[in-house]
Amino acid sequence: xxxxxxxxxxxxxQQHLLINFISHVGLGDGRRGTIDEILTNKKYHRDNNxxxxxxxxxxxxxxxxxxxxxxxxxDVPQLFMLRESKATALFPNxxxxxxxxxxxxxxxxxxxxxxxxxxxxxxxxxxxxPLGLTCTFIDDFFFYHRNFGEIHCGTNVLRRPFSFHWWNxxx
Numbered sequence: 001x002x003x004x005x006x007x008x009x010x011x012x013x014q015q016h017l018l019i020n021f022i023s024h025v026g027l028g029d030g031r032r033g034t035i036d037e038i039l040t041n042k043k044y045h046r047d048n049n050x051x052x053x054x055x056x057x058x059x060x061x062x063x064x065x066x067x068x069x070x071x072x073x074x075d076v077p078q079l080f081m082l083r084e085s086k087a088t089a090l091f092p093n094x095x096x097x098x099x100x101x102x103x104x105x106x107x108x109x110x111x112x113x114x115x116x117x118x119x120x121x122x123x124x125x126x127x128x129x130p131l132g133l134t135c136t137f138i139d140d141f142f143f144y145h146r147n148f149g150e151i152h153c154g155t156n157v158l159r160r161p162f163s164f165h166w167w168n169x170x171x
Contacts, residue, residue, distance in 0.1 A: 047082040054087070074127050077120060092140060094124050098155050104128065105155070108137040 062068055079090040092107035111120030118137075125135050 044079070044081075047087075048080055050082065051080045051087045076127070077123055091120075094120070102132055103134045104136065106135055106137050108139045 059073065062073070063070075076095040078093055078095065080087040081090055082088075091109045091111070094106050094109055096107060098105035106121075106124065109118065109120040109124075111118045113119070114122075121135075121137050128135055
């Protein structure tokens, strides 16, 4: 029996692979400086390796406690910076989305444009749209991201409560 939800988990290692790919192919307009600076920044690597370790630890707890397998978890690309022992998303964190049934309000990441589209949006669409979900990217940069929040922080959604105690379900 499949679990009735798919947790999205931020994944710095996946983001690093995407950035490495972009660095090798370029952006099509000669801009590569910012990406190359990220790839050679030792603090960036230390920070994201540390955050990835924390995410992996939490991921193993989710898998064990909820009976999830790797295919039950969606890795959403994200990079972090450590500030005073706290991980801060380098760009709007797409995993902190608003879910309204099959419609997703996802923070717009403002990633590199490749072939006329944001490569980060394209990656997330390729992960979620095959599941029958509709992805809408919303600019929350100045309203929420710069204040250490994302789109789900500024929304009030009325939801019908479950008719059963969902926390008693055994996977």
